[in-house]
Amino acid sequence: MPFPAPPLRRVQSAAEVVAKRSGLTVLVAPRRGLVLWAVARTVESTVIGLRSGWIAEAAAGPRWGKAYAEAVHALVELVPDRSEPVFSAVDTAAERLLELGLPVDHSYPPAAGVVATEKAIAESLDAVFSRLEIATDASVGHRTPWAGHGWVLDFGKGQPLRAGLKAVSGGSILESELRAIRLALCAAKNAYTGVMDGRCSVTVCSDNLSAVRMLREGDSPRERSTLACRDEVQRIRTLVAVADVQFLWVKGHADHRLNILADRLAVMARRHREAGLPADDTWRMVAGIVEQGNLDLAA
Structure with a gap:
């Protein structure tokens, strides 16, 4: 008599996990003499909040402190109680955000957040150089x-x-x-x-x-x-x-x-x-x- 087997469990791929991840994605990037930043709040594949800006690299201060300060201000606007995890695909940015007291999750950022912040940076760059x-x-x-x-x-x-x-x-x-x-x-x-x-x-x-x-x-x-x-x-x-x-x-x-x-x-x-x-x-x-x-x- 065969023994009953446990039901099969579907294993999610890493891509699916990242696609379903939610939280705040922060991107700070130097481009063409500027330091541009973007913050996206996402729930799985949906972007429910987005902020972006830039500052001249010469005016950004040591370790781009002013640019990070603007990004953190935008993050607090999106989630005032800072209750959601914060993600960054760049290790140095994650370290800076930790220093500023943010709850940084070292997992890979939500896919929707990565796409949204990279697009926002590109659009900001085109607007600045229009x-x-x-x-x-x-x-x-x-x-x-x-x-x-x-x-x-x-x-x-x-x-x-x-x-x-x-x-x-x-x-x-x-x-x-x-x-x-x-x-x-x-x-x-x-x-x-x-x-x-x-x-x-x-x-x-x-x-x-x-x-x-x-x-x-x-x-x-x-x-x-x-x-x-x-x-x-x-x-x-x-x-x-x-x-x-x-x-x-x-x-x-x-x-x-x-x-x-x-x-x-x-x-x-x-x-x-x-x-x-x-x-x-x-x-x-x-x-x-x-x-x-x-x-x-x-x-």
Whole structure:
């Protein structure tokens, strides 16, 4: 006579367990000079609360303390009594949250929470970098072959300015102005890839009318361009082929703050190269110029 067997018990997979897990998922991540954070409250596969934000990495404080403080504030808004478990997929973040007195569960976070926080971070990043103003300038000396190029990137929304400069030997002033535009666009792409795929609305400001006309309308006899100038135009057009970008002429040495900064950087690039000054000294002075620019914009 056969013995009765116990009923079969279905064993849940790890994926099913994670999918049914509930609680608060916290994600704090550095991206493109920012520290972004997101907090999601989930019950199994349903998101019932979501908060997100960002802070400039330079302003986030030691160990991104201010960013974590904002995330904890959002967490308390979602669950005032802190009665639900808190999850983080990143060990260092879990340690920081423990230090702040939160009941961190070291299990893998709820699947819905992971998806929601990663999506919130991506959307915040796109929103922060939705608009960009670029100012460029060039400086050509009369006694040496060096041409200086300067550019300033302003993404707005309280972000600090991003600046760059470079000295190159040879080239007319028109070629140098076009090269400065190309270098600035490459720097913008490195800051945020969405600059070149249409996710960001870009305005490039130059005080060289011929350069702006060539980029808007194409070459014409009145611009007196060389083969090198036309090559720069083609390289720029290839770079911005699918970008949302417009080229704008601004009056030089007037009241356009970004143009004034770009001019100072271009002159500095040329003069420092002519004088053979160390790169560390140059970048130290660039930091000072950018800091003053940030203060002027905030005023």
